[in-house]
Amino acid sequence: MFILPFALLTLTFFILPAIATVWMSFTDLDVKMKPNFIGLENYIRIFQDYSLGEILQNTIVYAVASLGFVLLLSLIIAISTQYFMKGKTVATGYRVLWLIPSLFPSVVFAIFWKYIFDPTENGFLNKIGMHLGAVDEPVSWITRYAMPIVILGTVVGSVSSNVILLSSSINSIPEDLYKAARVDGAGEKSIILKIILPTLRWPLMYITITTLIGFVSSYFFIMLLTDGGPMHDSTTLALYSYQQAFQLKYYGYGAAISMFVVVIALALTLVLLRLFDFDALVQPSRIEE
Amino acid sequence: MSKKILKLLVVHTYMAMLTVPILFMIVWYFMTATFNSYTGSFSLDNFAFMFGPIESMGIKLPAIWPIVLNTLVYSFTIVMIEVLISVPAAYAFSRLDFKGKRNAMKFLFIMRSFPGVTLIIATFFILVKMNLVDTYLGIILVAITGSLPGHVYIMKGFFDEVPWDLEWAAMTDGCSRFRAFRKVILPAVKPGIGAIAIFSFLGAYGEWFLFKLLIFSDTRLIIGGYIAKLITEENVIVDYGLISALGLFYTLPVILFYIFSQKIFMKVNIGGSKGV
C-alpha cells in the first residue's frame, strides 16, 4: 500500500502526540515524571496567571502586525515586479534578492538581526549611528524595541514565499485584460484596484490564514532573537508554553497552554477548509481496477 | 512616453527603498567575517575554525568537520526517507481510490496547516518512552513527520498535473497500474521530486530546534544546532566576526545550491489559487 509508511509515521508522531497533549494538559506532570490527574486545574491556573494578559496581547500584536506588513510588502513587491516591470531582468533581480533572507538557515538569520541591533558599539546600527553622530552612546535596541524588532525580522523572512505565490497569480492575468482596461480609459490605480487585486483574492485569503497560523504557533525565531525578553515583552503564547514546559519543567501546564494555540490554529484551519473548494482537491481515480 | 519613464522611476525608487537597506545590511554583515575587527583590514582569521578546534573568548569550540559530516548525513538521510515516503503517498492521494480517501485528505490538510510544534511537548515524552531521545532515529522520525504533510501536498499537486491520458495510454500499451506509475508517471513528476528533495534538504540543513531539544551529546550536533547553542547559551559575548564567518560557511552552500536549482523552485505550486 502506497500510504502505509506515511500513515504509520503520522499515527505515532502526530495523532499520538495530539492525544497525549490533551491528556497531559489535565495532569500535573513535571520534572518528577509522575503525572497525577488534576482535572481543570491547569486551565484555571492559566486564567489566574498574571502574565497571561500581557502575553495574549503580545501574541495578537505580533501576529496581526506581522501579517499586515507581510501582506503589504508582498503585494507591493509582487505588483511592482510582475506588473510594472513585467518580464524585465531587474524584476527577477528584485525577487531573487528578496528570496535571500528566506534561504538563510534560521539561526544565521537570527544572528543577523542580533548583529544589526547589538547593544554594544560593535552592532551595526550603533556603529553607523555613532559614525554619523546620530547617537552618542550605544543604544540597547533589543531591550527598548523588542517587539518591533521581532516583527521586522519575521516580516523580512516571510515575504518571499508570498511574493512567489502572488506573482504567479498576477502572471496568470492575460495581457489583453490590461489592454482592454486601458482602452476603456482605466488608469494604473484602477487597473490595480479593479483587475489585479480581485484576482488575488484567493491567494491573499490563503496567505492570511496560513501565515496567521504560522505566526500564532511558531516561536523559533523569537526564541533565538530575544527569547521572549526583556521580561515578557516579546513572549507570545506559543513561546510561553515552551518556556513553561522545557525551561521550568511544568510539562502539564505547558501542554495546557499549547492547547490554546492548538484551538486557535484549528479554528483558522477549519475556516481555510471551508473557504477552499475541498472537493476539487479530492479527485477520484479515473482508472477502475 | 516620458510619463511611462516617470512611472517606472517611481516604481524603482519604491523597490530600491525597500530592498537596498536590507541588502546592504546583509552584505555588511558578511563583510565582518572577512575583516579583522581591531585593525579593520582584510583577513581570513575568522575562518580559523575550519582548520581545527579553536578558542574564542574563553570558550572552546570543537572541530567543525565532524559536525559538517553529521549535517550532511542527517540532511541526506532525511531527503531520502522523505522522498521515499511522500512520493508514493502523494501518488495515492492524487490518483488512487482507497477507503476513507476523503477523510484522509481532510486530515492531511489539517495536519499541514497544523502547527506541529505545539505538540512538541507530548512528542518529547513519546520519544522518552520509546527510548529514542538523543538518537538520530528519534530526531529524524520527528523531523520527517513535521515536514511530510506539506511535501505530500506539494507532490500531490505535481501528480495532479499529469494528464490521465498518459496513464491510460500506458495501461492500454500493456502496463499494470504499478508499472504505469514507475515507467510513465514517475518520469513525468521528476521536477516535483526534485522540488521536495530540495525543500526537505533545506529544512533538514537549517534544523536547530529539534537538536536543542532532543539531542544532548555534542558529538551528534549539526551546524545549525551548534550555532544555536553558541548564541543561546547564557553569558556568551558574541564575537560577530567569528559568528558571521561561521554563518557564511553555513549559508554559502545553500545559496549556491539554490542558484543551480532555481528553475525547479519556481515550478512549485504552493496552492494559492482556488481549488488547487
Added chain:
Amino acid sequence: MIQLKGVVKEYGNAKNKEVTRAVDGIDLEINQGEFIALLGPSGCGKTTTLMMIAGLLKATKGEILFDGKVVNQMEPKDRNIGMVFQSYALYPHLKVIDNIAFPLREKKVPKAEAYEKAKNIAKKLQIENLLNRKPAQLSGGQQQRVAMARALVKEPQILLLDEPMSNLDARLKLDLRDEIRKLQREIGVTTIIVTHDQEEALAISDRVAVLDAGKIQQYDTPYNLYHKPKNLFIANFLGTPPMNIVEGHVEEQDGRQVFAAEGVRYMLPQNREVAKEHIGCRVAIGLRPNDIRICESTENTIPVRIELVEQLGAEQLIKAKPLAGDHIIRIVAENEMKLKAGETVSIRILENKFHLFNLERNGINILS
C-alpha cells in the same frame, strides 16, 4: 467481433451519494475488421463507452464480449488493444522511437525485434525521419502519427481512437482522415472512433452509432442515418445546415392526409401517408434545406417571405418565414436565383424527401 450487451455505467458522488448514469444500457455489435464511429454531443457517454471497451473503466451492469468471451474483468493490458488519445499522450520523457517500441517492450518482445517493428510501422506512417526527437519537438500532426504508430505497432485486435483529430487544423484533418481509413483497410483491424464531428464520423466509418443521454439513438450506415433518421434527435443532429423542424399535426381532409402547422398546409402524397393512430397527435415535419425548392405558387406550395439571404459560396442559404407563421425555414437555393430579403415566394417540398416525427412518442419517425 465485439459485443456490448446492456452496458450501464454509473458514477457515484462521494459527497451526496447521488448516482448519475453516464451510459444507460448500450447494445452494440461490431464485426471483425469493421470501422465504426461513436458520435454524439459532449456528455453523451461516447468516451465512457470507449473507456469501458478499453478496460480503463468497469461497466456497472451488462457485458462486454470480445469474440464471444466476456472481458469485463480483464485488465486493459491483456485486451490487446491499441489506443490513440485526443492529446496523443506521448510519453514526454521518451524519444519517438522509444515511444513506438514501448508497447512491444512491455510485452517482453526482444529489444532488436521490437525496434525493428517500430521502424517498420514508422515508415508506413512516414515518420521515420523523426525517430530520434522528443515528443515536445513535434507538431500536432506529427504527434498524431506517432500516436497511431504506437497504437498499431503491437498489431492489436482492436484499435480505439478517442477524438484523434480534434486538435488538428481543418486541412490536416482531411488528409489524416483519408490516411487512417486507408491504413485501417490495409491492416484490417477492427476500429472504433469516438468523435463529436459528424462529418468526420460519416466520412470515415462503415457504421455510426449516434449516442445521446447515454443511449444509442441509431446505429446504422452513414447513408441511412442521413436519409432514414429513426427519430427527431438523429434528424436534428445530423446535417448542416440543420433540418427544418416544424411542429403541427396531421389531419384528414377529403380522404387525403394533410400536415398542418401555423402558416403551413401540406397535402401528403398518397404513397407516404401515416398510420391512423398518428392522426391528431403532435407531429413535427422534418425538411432538409436541400430538399425544398423555390417555385411559382401552385397547388400544395407554401407561401413564404424571405427574411435573409446568406452566401455560402457554392450556393445560397435563404431564411424565410411562412406568411402566416413565425418560424424560420432555411432553404438552400442555387446562386442563379436572384432573391432579395422582403420578397414573397412559394416553396415546394420534394415528395419523397420529408420526414414526419410523432412528438408524443419520443419523436419517432413515422414514415420510415
